[in-house]
Amino acid sequence: MDWLLIPLYLLMVAALYGALLYAPTESEMGEVQRIFYFHMGAAWNAFLAFFGVFLGGFLYLFTRKQSWDRLAASCAEIGVVFTTIVLLSGSVWARPIWNTWLAWGDPRVMTTMVLWLIYVAYFLLRSSLPEGEMKYKYCAVFGIIGFLDVPIVWVSIRWWRTIHPVVITSSGAQLEPEMIHALIVSVIAMTVLGVTLVMLRMAMRLNNSMAEELVQELVERA
Amino acid sequence: MNFLFLGYGVIWTILFFYLVYLARSQKQVNEKLKSLSERLQKLNGKSTFR
Amino acid sequence: MNAITLIWTLVAKDLKIEWRSRQALLTTVFFALLILVVFNFAFDPGSPATREAAPGILWVALLFPGIIQVNRSFQIEMEEGTLYGLILSPVDRGILFLGKFLANWLFLMVVDLVVLFLFLIFYNFSLSLQVLWIALLVVLSGFGFAAVGTLFGAMVSNIRTREVLLPILLFPIILPIILPAVNATQEVLLFQEIQSLNRSVGFLVCFDVIYVAAGFLLFDYVVSD
Numbered sequence: 001m002d003w004l005l006i007p008l009y010l011l012m013v014a015a016l017y018g019a020l021l022y023a024p025t026e027s028e029m030g031e032v033q034r035i036f037y038f039h040m041g042a043a044w045n046a047f048l049a050f051f052g053v054f055l056g057g058f059l060y061l062f063t064r065k066q067s068w069d070r071l072a073a074s075c076a077e078i079g080v081v082f083t084t085i086v087l088l089s090g091s092v093w094a095r096p097i098w099n100t101w102l103a104w105g106d107p108r109v110m111t112t113m114v115l116w117l118i119y120v121a122y123f124l125l126r127s128s129l130p131e132g133e134m135k136y137k138y139c140a141v142f143g144i145i146g147f148l149d150v151p152i153v154w155v156s157i158r159w160w161r162t163i164h165p166v167v168i169t170s171s172g173a174q175l176e177p178e179m180i181h182a183l184i185v186s187v188i189a190m191t192v193l194g195v196t197l198v199m200l201r202m203a204m205r206l207n208n209s210m211a212e213e214l215v216q217e218l219v220e221r222a
Numbered sequence: 223m224n225f226l227f228l229g230y231g232v233i234w235t236i237l238f239f240y241l242v243y244l245a246r247s248q249k250q251v252n253e254k255l256k257s258l259s260e261r262l263q264k265l266n267g268k269s270t271f272r
Numbered sequence: 273m274n275a276i277t278l279i280w281t282l283v284a285k286d287l288k289i290e291w292r293s294r295q296a297l298l299t300t301v302f303f304a305l306l307i308l309v310v311f312n313f314a315f316d317p318g319s320p321a322t323r324e325a326a327p328g329i330l331w332v333a334l335l336f337p338g339i340i341q342v343n344r345s346f347q348i349e350m351e352e353g354t355l356y357g358l359i360l361s362p363v364d365r366g367i368l369f370l371g372k373f374l375a376n377w378l379f380l381m382v383v384d385l386v387v388l389f390l391f392l393i394f395y396n397f398s399l400s401l402q403v404l405w406i407a408l409l410v411v412l413s414g415f416g417f418a419a420v421g422t423l424f425g426a427m428v429s430n431i432r433t434r435e436v437l438l439p440i441l442l443f444p445i446i447l448p449i450i451l452p453a454v455n456a457t458q459e460v461l462l463f464q465e466i467q468s469l470n471r472s473v474g475f476l477v478c479f480d481v482i483y484v485a486a487g488f489l490l491f492d493y494v495v496s497d
Contacts, residue, residue, distance in 0.1 A: 035229035092229040117444040137493045156448035
């Protein structure tokens, strides 16, 4: 996993350069729009991580191998971090543009909020359960249900909230080609960051469980 | 303009705190492993862990 | 015993238990009534703003008794230890789920329809035939709610913090029902139009199908120890 670190660093620097210097300033929104590049990267990863939670849970139920649960839990952790970033950076972006911190009524905003709630619920469930198969099973079930829910939430908000006049168009004006470049680099950089963090976290969990096993052995011996 | 700084600041602060949390978790696990290997040493006379 | 008979037996068992001590039914209905009263105190019932908010109030008042019921249905099993009896029997876990879920749903329907009736009276809505549409919404959304609720209720029955954890798990999942339900209720009560209900009803039906299927498939994992 260390081999990822150098590309990650380079990508992040490139992404920062792209977002802050290379991309032209947006005509309508001004400099604030530059938040968008990392906001999008984080959003994409938040949902990708959620897919990871679903996949990990589903495969755990199928194979009962603990490594899948580690994937699910690690993805959930990274997912909640990225979702928090999306919500907060989105709010900061929204304030000067739409004059409100939270745009209730926009399907993306509300879906992301529900995603955040599901992530947090996932962790609260995890922490209420003692280690063991029951925990992994229950979290997998919740992860699957949650994953099914997100598109339903999206549709529900799209059909019944966007009627209200707080309609927000995507990124305003057309994207200049340089902006698209900066965006792609940002998204890739954030994805690599996300993947690195997930792998790191999985390794840590593996270490943790190995340590727990050693404790058990010691307790049995003594 | 200030909002831009705030926005980036928020993103990086969150990432930073998460990395701090990870580093701290890592340290905890390492300390646990170290104390475990010390205990094993006492029991066995030799340690099988680094 | 074929599947239908099995399910019917399970449902009948649960409903009989509830009926014997009508206490549960009465207290749940009373709780829902209290919520309506609290809202009456919290919002000025005379103002037009409250009247617009009334559909939302109805659905919030329907939500909380639902959570309580779903929680309780497994609590009884836990206390009496009967859950193990059910699991050890050679019944397919999916059938168990359907039995439990349908019993919960039927119980909820009784409570919900009483709440609906009280709501209409408290908020001074006419008891026209249009109200049957709202009853339909209640029935449909209760179906999906009971499905997810039963699945999660079984999950948290082992956990100490179940009273607070169940809503935390359940609310985010059923949020998408609230929008079409409230919207459609608004249409019926305030605007007296029912053409636009198609979408809401269709959406609720899809939601129900998805989550009953999910519950049916996943119940096994939640209940086998």
